[in-house]
Amino acid sequence: MNKIKYGFTTLIFLFSAVVFAQDQEAEKTKEPGHLNQSKFKQLYEEFSTPNSYRSASGAPGHAYYQQQANYVMDIELDDKNHRISGSETITYINNSPDDLEFLWIQLDQNIREKDSKAKLKNGGGVPMAEQASAFAGKYMAEPFEGGFIIEEVKDASGKPLAHTINFTMMRIDLPKPLKSKEQVSFSIKWNYNIPNHTVNRARSGYEEFADGNRAYVIAQFFPRMAVYNDVEGWQNHQFWGNGEFALTFGDYEVNITVPADHILDATGTLQNRKEVYSKEMIKRYEKAKKSYDKPVLIVTQDEAVEAAKGFSEKKKTWKFKAKNVRDYGFATSRRFIWDMQAVKVGNKDVMAVSLYPKEGNPLWEEYSTKAVAHTLKSYSSHTFDYPYPKAISVHAKNQGMEYPMICWNYGRPNEDGTYSDRVKYGMISVIIHEVGHNFFPMIVNSDERQWGWMDEGLDTFMQYMAEQEFGELYPEAVAPNSAYPSRRGAPAKIVPYMAGDQSTISPIMSNPENVYQLGPNAYAKPATALNILRETIMGRELFDHAFKTYAQRWMFKHPTPEDFFRTMEDASAVDLDYYWRGWFYTTDYVDIGVKGIKKYYVTDKPSKKMLEYMEARNLTTADLPPLVYLADEDAEDFDSNLKGKAPSESSMTLKEYMMDNMTEAERKAVKEPKYFYEISYESPGGIPMPIIVEYTYADGSTENITYPAEVWRKNSEEVKMVMSSQKELTNIVIDPKLETADIDTTNNSWPKKEQESDFDQFKEKIKG
Ligand SMILES: [Zn+2]
Secondary structure, eight states: OHHHHHHHHHHHHHHHHHHHHHHHHHHTOOOOOOOOOOTTSOTTTTSOOOOSSBOTTSSBOTTOOOOEEEEEEEEEEETTTTEEEEEEEEEEEOOSSSOEEEEEEEOGGGGGSTTOGGGGOOOSOOOSOOOHHHHIIIIISOOOOOSOEEEEEEETTSOBOOEEEETTEEEEEEEEEEOTTOEEEEEEEEEEEOOBHHHHTOSSEEEEOTTSOEEEEEOSOSOEEOEEETTTEEEOOOOOSSSOOOOOOEEEEEEEEEETTOEEEESSEESOHHHHSOHHHHHHHHHHTTOSSSOEEEEOHHHHHHHTTOOOOOEEEEEEEEEEESOOOEEEESSOEEEEEEEEETTEEEEEEEEEOGGGTTHHHHHHHHHHHHHHHHHHHHSOOOOSSEEEEEEOTTOEEEETTEEEEOOOOOTTSOOOHHHHHHHHHHHHHHHHTIIIIIIBOOOTTTOHHHHHHHHHHHHHHHHHHHHHHOGGGSOTTOOOOOSSOSGGGGHHHHTSOGGGOOOSSSOGGGOSOHIIIIIIHHHHHHHHIIIIIIOHHHHHHHHHHHHHHSTTBOOOHHHHHHHHHHTTOOOOHHHHIIIIIOOOBBOOEEEEEEEEEEESSOOHHHHHHHHHTTOOGGGSSOOOEEEETTSTTOOGGGTTOOHHHHOHHHHHHHHHHSOHHHHHHSOOOSEEEEEEEEOTTBSOOOEEEEEEETTSOEEEEEEOGGGGSSOSSEEEEEEEESSOEEEEEESTTOOSOBSOGGGSEESOOOOOOHHHHHHHHHHO
16 A cells, blocks of 8 residues: 555656756756766776686686796806896796787896986976985985996897897897797896995995995896786886886796805705805704794804905805796895794795894894794785795895895894884884785785885785784783884874875876875875775675685786776675775875754654645645654744654654554554754765764763765765664764774864864963
């Protein structure tokens, strides 16, 4: 019966709507039309169309392929002249369905050529302040003579291969195209001057100590294959300095010759330990392999100090093999202290390793290897078991850079060995971060040159979790009763950036070279977005499963942003288009406020306004089932007798309905509310987020309700939520635990909290 009546009312309503529209047209007040601007709109325009290489689920497609590049290299370090030279043979395997007429090789060192264009790329004018080292490097130093000298490029039979160098890229023209599923071998001989990375601000190079010794951290040091894939073709975007690397997986055999009194460690498994270790070192190494709780020194501080006094003219060659890595790095010096311990990851042992000059102590002997071991365990638990045999943390002044199995980290105590908390936490955090990069992007091998956030953002998010876990595992390392002081990840920390000047912020989905502040853009904001997604939007169980699915689907493969976005939905059944759009594709921010609150009472005596409402819709009460009305307390004709009465006391219709339709037992079981509120929430920020509300009632009790972000689907600016209650509402607070990175909390409460002005606070201060 009700159905028929409702159908009828709908019809009447539609009819009246048409008349209404005609009236408006006559007055020409109709607003112009608009495109679909909903944040909840499907992301089809932003996403590329799924295909056989990359499926709509976010997993690799059935035709997914990736190229492989295997390297055999002989490298020699000339410590006296700080030069490095090498010869390498690359075997490139074309797994793509395409024939390739040329190959692209990356020559990253060319960014340090004397007349490099990279120095001329910045058009930002005079900076107000600059670090002394950067200033000196830019305006006072002789330009450094860096860059690769390519001595020869030859095919497998030793014949020269035609090649063209364009800045940081080299094209090798093949005499005949490399067919799909075939491979080609060629060799390159090269050398370059190693920069002093503490002066020339480089990602690798050497630091020179007062005693004339140097500590080398060497990376991007050999011509490397560019990536060829289904997304970019050849990924041959130039290296301008900010956009990091896109690299092909492969197997490496590397022999590195250094002065005989040097210590060295590198990507891969050492093949000739007996030739390069002393007998004592081998004994200590055997002990370290069984030490799971603390590191064992392989080279002590005394031994390192002693070694630094000499300068051997003899040479030693360290031989390594590495399987399925996307890059290669090594560190060497006669000043290094060296410690190691074993870590159980899944069912196998991994070595956690640290190399540091004495300048790093006492901080480094205490925390470095501990942080490495913790990172491997923490990250493995959220992704996949760390697959490599070791992870090395090298102390290099001002550095924070990552390579497979090895990374460089800052954090140096004062000369007298004292250090601040800032230095200590900075050091532990950078080690967690850089070791963590083994997972993203060394193994989940995204294109860093295009998408900084895919490695930095994911890694910073994982770093935040690992730091918090570190604080719980080692409470003695943090201040009493405190959590680990993470610099990035907590929602409130991103507020200054997201509230900042729109002309200097970019969406996360930007190329790193186009971004003003890479730190907040590619590290902190995506890390925070993921943290909020985990804690507030999806919940840990759904998020962790989806995140792990992404890591495992793309382990040892090349994912794109869509592969990540799609997988997170695919494995969770949480519709996230609005979240990716708001947080990743725009510079919108979160600002949700309580706009107003209205109190209503139940009546069956309609006011004039209610009758007008009905009339405008061609409705008469005769057409409808009996109605109850809600009277607005602030309306002029509000009947004050209604105040504080339960609905059945105020409305005969409701009472009759209950008598006719409910048994006595049912009537007893229902709770009749006394108060009705309509609360308006506004979202001037633009990112739809759940409205997390704490309601407080007159008796002091509280109730927490989270309205899902979907509440903003039909109106992104304002929504009106209805609350019925037996108790009077006295207070409303939005986002009481600061979970959403709301940039303006002055509109988060009702009644509005009077914010003390700075001047009032100042007056209070001088009074006190
Ligand atoms: Zn990083």
